Amino acid sequence: MRVEQIAVFLENKSGRLAEITSILAENNINIRALSVADTADFGILRLIVDKVDEAEKALKGKGFTVGKTTVIAVEVPDRTGGLAAVLDCIQKIGLNVEYMYAFVNKTGENAVLIFRFDDMTRAIDSLQEHGFTILESSQVYNL
Amino acid sequence: MSTIYWEEEIETLPRVGLESIQLKRLQSLINRVYRKVEPYRQKMIAAGIKPEDIQGLEDLQQLPFTSKEDLRENYPFGMFTMGLDDVVRVHASSGTTGKPTVVGYTRNDIDTWANMMARALASAGATKGDMVHNAYGYGLFTGGLGAHYGAEKLGATVIPVSGGNSKRQITIMKDFGSTILMSTPSYALNLADAMDQMGIDPSSLSLRVGIFGAEPWSENMREEVEHKLNLKAVDIYGLSEVIGPGVAQECLTSSGGMHIFEDHFLPEIIDPQTGATLPPGERGELVFTTLTKEAFPVIRYRTKDITSLHYETCNCGRTLVRMEKVTGRSDDMLIIRGVNVFPSQVEHVLMGIEGVEPHYQIIVEREGTMDTMTVEVEVSDSLFSDEIKGLEALTKRITRDVKDILGVTCRVKLVNPRAIQRSEGKAQRVIDNRKI
Numbered sequence: 157m158r159v160e161q162i163a164v165f166l167e168n169k170s171g172r173l174a175e176i177t178s179i180l181a182e183n184n185i186n187i188r189a190l191s192v193a194d195t196a197d198f199g200i201l202r203l204i205v206d207k208v209d210e211a212e213k214a215l216k217g218k219g220f221t222v223g224k225t226t227v228i229a230v231e232v233p234d235r236t237g238g239l240a241a242v243l244d245c246i247q248k249i250g251l252n253v254e255y256m257y258a259f260v261n262k263t264g265e266n267a268v269l270i271f272r273f274d275d276m277t278r279a280i281d282s283l284q285e286h287g288f289t290i291l292e293s294s295q296v297y298n299l
Numbered sequence: 300m301s302t303i304y305w306e307e308e309i310e311t312l313p314r315v316g317l318e319s320i321q322l323k324r325l326q327s328l329i330n331r332v333y334r335k336v337e338p339y340r341q342k343m344i345a346a347g348i349k350p351e352d353i354q355g356l357e358d359l360q361q362l363p364f365t366s367k368e369d370l371r372e373n374y375p376f377g378m379f380t381m382g383l384d385d386v387v388r389v390h391a392s393s394g395t396t397g398k399p400t401v402v403g404y405t406r407n408d409i410d411t412w413a414n415m416m417a418r419a420l421a422s423a424g425a426t427k428g429d430m431v432h433n434a435y436g437y438g439l440f441t442g443g444l445g446a447h448y449g450a451e452k453l454g455a456t457v458i459p460v461s462g463g464n465s466k467r468q469i470t471i472m473k474d475f476g477s478t479i480l481m482s483t484p485s486y487a488l489n490l491a492d493a494m495d496q497m498g499i500d501p502s503s504l505s506l507r508v509g510i511f512g513a514e515p516w517s518e519n520m521r522e523e524v525e526h527k528l529n530l531k532a533v534d535i536y537g538l539s540e541v542i543g544p545g546v547a548q549e550c551l552t553s554s555g556g557m558h559i560f561e562d563h564f565l566p567e568i569i570d571p572q573t574g575a576t577l578p579p580g581e582r583g584e585l586v587f588t589t590l591t592k593e594a595f596p597v598i599r600y601r602t603k604d605i606t607s608l609h610y611e612t613c614n615c616g617r618t619l620v621r622m623e624k625v626t627g628r629s630d631d632m633l634i635i636r637g638v639n640v641f642p643s644q645v646e647h648v649l650m651g652i653e654g655v656e657p658h659y660q661i662i663v664e665r666e667g668t669m670d671t672m673t674v675e676v677e678v679s680d681s682l683f684s685d686e687i688k689g690l691e692a693l694t695k696r697i698t699r700d701v702k703d704i705l706g707v708t709c710r711v712k713l714v715n716p717r718a719i720q721r722s723e724g725k726a727q728r729v730i731d732n733r734k735i
Contacts, residue, residue, distance in 0.1 A: 163685030
């Protein structure tokens with residue numbers, strides 16, 4: 157149910173993102189989804205990759221600060237109101253979204269929403285109760 | 300312009316007379332600290348010197364030095380000559396770690412200090428008819444109260460405006476008719492900028508002289524501040540360990556440098572490496588022995604300030620020795636917006652935060668007229684958070700702790716691990732990009 161995500165500290169300096177993606181490419185690691193959160197002084201790159209441990213090791217080896225966190229991936233039909241339905245449910249349950257990002261999978265039929273909640277266990281239970289599809293980690297890594 | 304003296308006789312005394320006063324005071328001082336201040340007695344015993352060995356001023360060179368570390372080891376009151384009953388005030392300045400350096404004053408000390416500040420003000424041309432706009436900070440820092448008591452002693456009118464709130468300061472200057480400005484030189488430039496923004500022409504104000512100190516400044520800055528504020532800028536020197544502001548003052552017609560009030564503060568210049576006393580005119584570290592202070596005298600206190608001493612009689616007629624503008628430090632102390640900052644204090648703060656690596660760098664810059672300090676901290680795995688708010692909480696905590704301990708606001712920049720250069724031997728902790 158839970159998907160491992162790696163987060164990388166981005167110093168506010170040009171070329172950091174390019175450096176990270178090159179390291180991943182050299183190690184034959186495929187990025188499934190990503191988002192960058194930024195402030196005036198620094199950023200955090202969040203990545204879902206096909207080979208989590210290898211990616212972490214490769215980036216740490218090159219001097220990056222890397223953390224691993226778990227997120228959940230919710231699959232919704234790719235049509236108007238898909239995200240709204242999930243967020244509406246989340247709001248009713250009273251969960252807090254720490255952050256989220258989304259992408260559309262290859263077939264184009266479904267969208268995948270990546271969420272980090274303050275209370276992950278309750279989020280999984282509640283979303284499933286309300287009939288939402290939560291993807292298994294293997295499904296996400298191999299999207 | 301005729302010279303204004305506060306105590307003409309002593310300020311113009313031929314050297315022979317001055318040295319005789321200094322020696323008498325020195326002997327009495329050494330006697331007193333030997334009897335009353337354990338750390339001094341211990342040091343003298345270790346060096347094999349007794350008070351009666353001080354027969355001439357040159358015998359001072361036999362005595363051991365006193366450093367900020369000695370003050371730290373005896374924190375807070377261990378170097379005082381007396382119990383606190385007769386101590387009427389304490390001040391504190393930055394220590395090299397988390398704890399400040401504490402200094403104490405008896406009623407006589409406060410009076411001596413006020414007298415020295417009155418001398419300083421008079422040397423800068425102030426009289427009792429002046430309106431002294433005192434923008435030095437009031438508080439534990441000696442600047443504000445030191446200047447204040449001196450101006451009152453002189454009989455001038457003091458405006459205890461302290462630092463900050465520049466627009467209000469300018470309104471006060473304009474409405475009250477401030478004639479003498481006392482502040483750090485960088486704050487004076489800040490006031491000039493604020494005046495510009497408010498559309499106030501400095502020549503419409505009554506400012507005549509600016510007495511600037513508590514941080515290093517150059518001849519270029521002098522020209523700039525004189526031009527922008529339409530006043531004559533003079534330099535003042537002091538440090539809390541010696542007494543506070545009013546240790547030395549540049550006169551209006553100076554042949555170069557600031558007059559040290561050496562009937563109270565006996566200066567020496569030493570080689571900072573070997574400790575050897577250097578001849579007049581040579582540049583080295585300034586060392587002070589306070590000749591008259593009661594509660595907290597210092598013997599051969601190492602200021603770490605680099606300067607030189609000049610004994611020729613000045614254009615103004617004063618015979619008091621002149622020290623040139625301080626040109627540097629023999630340690631790594633920084634002065635940021637008038638606040639003394641030791642890199643070791645920053646390190647101390649960082650070490651108090653769990654997970655912070657002992658790798659940091661301090662970058663000092665001058666943006667416009669204000670100095671800024673940026674602390675670069677490496678983000679280790681244990682500090683890292685995948686949420687912005689986690690990392691922002693970290694930078695805020697560091698900023699707050701630095702402000703609490705050092706009294707200066709810094710910017711914190713998080714950098715990658717190993718982004719800060721590791722050096723062999725002594726790490727380069729400070730990059731000072733100010734062009735002073």
